[in-house]
Amino acid sequence: MDAKVETAANALTASEIAAAVRAGRLTCEAVAQACLDRIASREAAVQAFAHIDPAQVLATARACDRAGAHGPLAGVPFGVKDIIDTFDLPTEWGTPIHRGRRAGRDAACVALTRRAGGILMGKTVTTEFANLHPGKTRNPHDLARTPGGSSSGSAAAVADHMVPIALGTQTTGSTIRPASFCGVFGYRPTHGEHRMHGVMEASGSLDTLGILARAIEDIALYRDVLLGVPPEPVVAVARPPRIGFCRTHNWGQVEPATQALVEAAARRFAAAGAAVSDVRLPDDFALLDAAHRWISSFEFVRTFTWEIEHHWDEISDTLRQGRIADGLSCSLERYLEMQTVATSCRQRIEAVWDDHDMLLAPAAFGEAPLGRPAFAGAPVYMMWTVLHLPAIALPVFAGPAGMPIGLQLLARRHDDRRLFAGARWAWRQLT
């Protein structure tokens, strides 16, 4: 990437942009133009956007300047994964079936972002139905590699300084994984906290929004905006956090270089005064991978009954032979059994928080692979998603090929603010 961008408006964080705009040091138009310039120079290579209308962006920015930009995200350009409805751009879900689809209104999360002063930059590329079949986006750190999926365009656009923040979603690892692969912060909130109105449902028991950003402060700010509450700053931790190092049953499938980096982080946290202890979850927590597989696929095929009935030929082989085949083969009895497993584990994970403020785990199995696979490697995300825990990926490592590798931190349900405080402490120990 071009070093020069580091000083341009498009390279600022959302918090910095909003403060500068509110103080009159930057106009919405100047910020929007800087982001559009960056996109103009890089989009042919990165291909982060599914839809963008520069004239509309600039018109909106000028209107905000005229009206007096205000709000916690005053003048902040944002990207929106193309499974989330916007009244002024199509929302196509990454499939030719819904080419040109117009929702006629904003999703709740988009309306909340605009109300806070945000300026929609464009729709970012998603994999097909936010599942495995990849879109066109490439990893900005190495165009030969995948950005990860399914929030591919949102992660790539944030990493490449096209926008400071972007909306994604997560049903498996669709925010944490591309954040790790692209070297940005990724946040999956506590399941259920945000309204999903206008967001394509994939598997409702597991779906959440996701946020991609280049600063923890931006994640915290944007979460409050999406909750529709007055923003609160990230607080300083009173003491180094109690950290549970949870390798999980999938540790053996994590690449050795990534294992070593996560181990080193744990030692660094301990050296900085954190109480770091190994957490071994009960053996039956390994069932959560199967719970994820069957719950997500059972729900997915029912969600998309209309598309399966009327547009079978336009669905990728990847999806037909993967999640759809799984979902069609899953009985109600198996689905309900897996929901029971999930409920039980959600209740029993609570005991972990008696002794720990956060859990530490890998954010991905390793570096972004070559080629276009949206998903690859060990399923290090599934159990956390099924557990409904808030998670954040920190872009702290570089792997053997020089590509980013993230670290994952998790906290108790609804303890998202404490997670941000702890994550900022952890981030400062490693950078």
Added chain:
Amino acid sequence: MDAKVETAANALTASEIAAAVRAGRLTCEAVAQACLDRIASREAAVQAFAHIDPAQVLATARACDRAGAHGPLAGVPFGVKDIIDTFDLPTEWGTPIHRGRRAGRDAACVALTRRAGGILMGKTVTTEFANLHPGKTRNPHDLARTPGGSSSGSAAAVADHMVPIALGTQTTGSTIRPASFCGVFGYRPTHGEHRMHGVMEASGSLDTLGILARAIEDIALYRDVLLGVPPEPVVAVARPPRIGFCRTHNWGQVEPATQALVEAAARRFAAAGAAVSDVRLPDDFALLDAAHRWISSFEFVRTFTWEIEHHWDEISDTLRQGRIADGLSCSLERYLEMQTVATSCRQRIEAVWDDHDMLLAPAAFGEAPLGRPAFAGAPVYMMWTVLHLPAIALPVFAGPAGMPIGLQLLARRHDDRRLFAGARWAWRQLT
């Protein structure tokens, strides 16, 4: 109502229609025509439908006849609450803001119904945004009275033999209440079991689908169709069920005549061999009414940010001064505190099922009131909705004014099939 309809095709249950169609004893067209005739004679009075296209209904029915009608709902006309998307009719959410809105695809539940052979009869009237402000529908048993809300048109259309089954939704009591007021079976499934894709979100933590029908067998059949699983018949109970009579903390607000009817039902069940015992929930379960109020309103105002920002003048005073005012005044701390209350109660209600197969409770505070109030009287639904339990309303009583009054039965989460079996046993004791 006209006694003659009892022998016409429109007065058959869904199970009877599907069996007759599959056996070649009835055509889809004949059934559709019978329902259209009934609607033609009664709609001016009842006003159950928001959108209906008789020519399209007949064309679809004839096409099904030509193709050879099959499936568990072969040839069964169904109504769809107008907050649920259909590709061939508008979906307007009961508000002028979305007049003429076209979704371009079917909601998951609609696609599943059509795949099973169902024939969409039309969109049924909803209250504004499935909240309190009433639509035009009147109670078919007494046009001077409310049908209840928010699934007003679905309940009235089923009660008046316009369709055998209809889709509703429930966030508070929006299926159980109109079922009770209109004298039909109403079913609220275990929260989370059905895909909500294409269904307007109101308050996602509480929203479910709902089914209105004139037979328990139809409820069970339709539930399986909506789950996308092979239908299983309602089984006979091995022994009379163990029934917990749960008056709840709102009992004092239930009308005396209704209290007496529910008490009489409990005695009747005991006389028929059921083990009936009083269940008194812990005192803090009374907090669930407040939990419902704050969770639903906090979520509602965020869900509808776009409408509130852009169409404030087209929102009713009822909604602005009710749920919207509540939602705007609710802090994140209160919302999360109420979610904690809800989670705790959901876990602790589990102990009830050690000794009981079902709970017995009022389905409404009394008979349908005069006038148009969609909601009225004691909040006898809220706690059950927050607890995420499956519930069924049985149309077993007539009140002092001769209007229907329902009985509510509830079961453990995901025990919906056992609930149907027990409900059929209970129904047979009372009729």
